[in-house]
Amino acid sequence: MNAIIVEDEFLAQQELSWLIQQHSKINVVASFDDGLDVLKYLQTSQVDVIFLDINIPSLDGVLLAQNISKFAHKPLIVFITAYKEHAVEAFELEAFDYILKPYHESRIVSMLNKLETTYQHQQQAQISGSTQTRNAPMTINLEKDERIIVTDINDIYYAEAHEKMTFVYTRREVYVMSMNITEFCSRLPEEYFFRCHRSWCVNLSKIREIEPWFNNTYILKLRDLDFQVPVSRSKVKAFRQLMRL
Secondary structure: OOOEOOOOHHHHHHHHHHHHHHHOOOEEEEEOOOOOHHHHHHHHHHOEEEEEEOOOOOHHHHHHHHHOOOOOOOOOOEEEEEEHHHHHHHHHHOOOOOOOOOOOHHHHHHHHHHHHHHHHHHHHHOOOOOOOOOOOOOEEEEEOOOEEEEEHHHHHHEEEEEOOOOEEOOOOOOEEEEEOOHHOOOOOOOOOOHHHHEEEEEEEHEEEEEOOOOOEEEEEEEHHHHHHHHHHHHHHHHHHHHOOO
């Protein structure tokens, strides 16, 4: 049973990792302190459980859980937080458990036992064919020089509208799709991509910096690329809610 910890307080992260190691057979494969980094990681990796703090940078825990709830493979989510007020919202997202900080060892042990029991039941159901199969890595077909290039969606940084065509940008390549940007964006998973402008769609995990722009809008600076993607006025409200700005 593989897990990740999402916690921006280093000591709390270390304490939880130690408790998991001492009281369960759960394998913590990675730890994160930023929500967008988690989203990027989950594009190429699957885990069985996520220990998720709510107040984390870039993409808070509740919004991250909302995105994860759309996945074909849904990890169990255990919220870890110092605040009681998010409990109702957490369980509306079908969270497995809700742990308050500071940690109480007996509470953690009880939760871990329940986690392992639930996981074992899921595995048994999967063997009998009752559960859904794990999803394969997500890909999309892109066009280049009359060839079809099967591309991992994580390689896409952004897409840009050019009349009835759509230009799709990876780190090193540009693909020209013979469809409008609305049709192209409909082929992308909503948990990873945001239509930030009528002419642009951006991979959320590629955002490096959010810079205020005129008319209370934003310019998005992307990782690895010397290019900026605008957020239009009509998309500002949705973007602020998504990024908790």
